[in-house]
Amino acid sequence: MAVSTYRNKMRLALALALAAAVAAGLVGGRLVRAGEPGEHFWIVYPALLAICALAFAAAVPWWRKADEMQKTGQMVSWYWGGMAGALAVMLGFVAATGVRSELSLGSLYTMLGQAAGFAVFYAGWRLRHRGPAA
């Protein structure tokens, strides 16, 4: 039986990404529960961002090894499916608890964060794909 090197590398990279995501969730959860909400915000928040950044970094090998069709599938699904799912949940909160409830506002802020992240990455993407005008 032939050794499936590419498949094995992909599985290993995916396992690393998933393990890092789970570890980030566990460590981040412990950190948040260690104090009162809002306590030491300027320590806890950067620490949580750093933990997330490490989890993202652990997913880079998987992303780099994925072929273009796999990447396209991920991007299409995250863009349309992710946005539709988030919108459906936010609209459910709005319909059930009102526009100004904490749930509605929380989901709105999350979507604003998504929009801001999208804008930053899209601007970076456009800048990287600039060429000289004829």
Added chain:
Amino acid sequence: MKNRLRELRRARGLGQAELAEAIEVSRQTIIALEADKYDPSLPMAYRLAAFFGVPVEELFFNPWREAR
């Protein structure tokens, strides 16, 4: 994009998984390409053409050229 990928792969005696392994893509990608369900980028088209030792247009048919 219509292509001769399946024909060339079979002529080499390769399975879909073996071809996928050789050019470091997933088997699903080879299946989608052969079924004309996914259009490859130029780098992937050239990579496949180089693997089989044929020009790109012998592997992937140019629909715009044929339409003339």
